Amino acid sequence: MSGVIPIDLGVVRLSRDAEVELVAYSLGSCVAVCVWDPAGPLGGMAHVVLPTGRDGGAASGRYADQAVPLLAGLLERAGGCPRRAVWKIAGGANVLRAATLPPIGERNIAAVRAALRAQGLDIAAEDTGGSTGRTVRLRVRDGRVRIRLTTGEERDL
């Protein structure tokens, strides 16, 4: 398989296909958690929507505190090593800047950082906050994480 795998809201996905790119489109307050392990290579992404989930029920990728362990678990079961892998995060903007909306972006960023810390995992790079939407692409072949802002600006993470 080759091409683009869209990572929709709440989805956690891992690929060992070097020809694949995992893409989270148009993140606002959501955060994309990217992981890449050169052994394989293995690339994974979680599209986090909210900081924490309710107790009970199956773990869900929509919550930071559940998505990070889910992604680390997927990596481990595929033969990867979460502590060796490179972890990067992007997103958590406050696009609407409306006083009546809770600052979910900031909370998502904090929750993702805390969830990674709880797993003993370091963040190699991040592009978070601000007030502009982002599209995040992870290339499985070499782990390149490319950010495209809504303003058109692009950069590697």
Place this chain on the structure above:
Amino acid sequence: MNRARTDHGAPPPQPVPTPVREATDRAAAALAAFIAEPVTMTPQVIRRCPTLALPHLLGRPSLPVIGIYLGFSGDLDGHVVLLLRRRGARYLAARLLGRGRDYRDPLARSALGEIGNITVSSFLGLLADRQRLAVRPTPPTVVEDTAGAILDGIVADLAGQVEEAPVIEVTITCGAVRTGGTLVILPRPSRAPEAAGILGGEG
């Protein structure tokens, strides 16, 4: 409640209730008076959309749009977003401020915010009056971004509470020009039975 499903797994759309039609007519009349041009607002069917799928409402989340956001609270509680294609925003800005005025201009943004204010206040005002409910819209916020990024913040607010949200989509045409405008009304689950009846919020 057990709802019937279509072949695609989506719940069947509900017909647009009369108060919603009246509210869109009033909003169209108010906007027409503001921009001095005939305006048509066509309410689409009310449907329940999975909360996490809301960024796909306009087709693709990466669609560049101008979003005019207002919250509302009181007996009805939720979010309204007027999403305009760039062409539509440029057209409306030019109608109000003269040719050559870009929607990125601060004055044009202010004017677009007022368009959102007038449209939403008229819409919600009529619904509230009919049902004797109190509704307070917030001041408008105007942003330029993708549809997905704009709707993301609302998704986050709703996703912690509900798996599906009732959505009312209203398409807007100004004069002979299709502005590509879509008004999206997303009520939070409401305790008011009147609100649940009108907007499809869980009672």
